[in-house]
Amino acid sequence: MAEIEHLGIRETRKHLSDVVHKAATRRRRTVITNNGRDVAVIMSVAEVEDLEDRAAYAEWRRSGSPTVGTLEDSARELGIVIPETHGRAA
Secondary structure, eight states: OOOOOEHHHHHHHHHHHHHHHHHHHOOEEEEEEEEEEEEEEEEEEEEHHHHHHHHHHHHHTTTTSOOOHHHHHHHHHHHHOTTTTSSSSS
């Protein structure tokens, strides 16, 4: 699970370089607040991509796609191209 920190807009601005560095290297999420309300989040690109992959998989499962099959079948359903050498001796 990612670390989560809450910072106000002014504090975020003061420490932006550190906030971005921690997001990229430690997967630390920073929730930015304005007047005590959560308004935005800074997180690593890798974490966003992981979330998008999970959401796509959940949508795929909800659509009635089969729950069993090969990796290649699952990738094809999700529109993912797997290189020919993936998982096999080259």
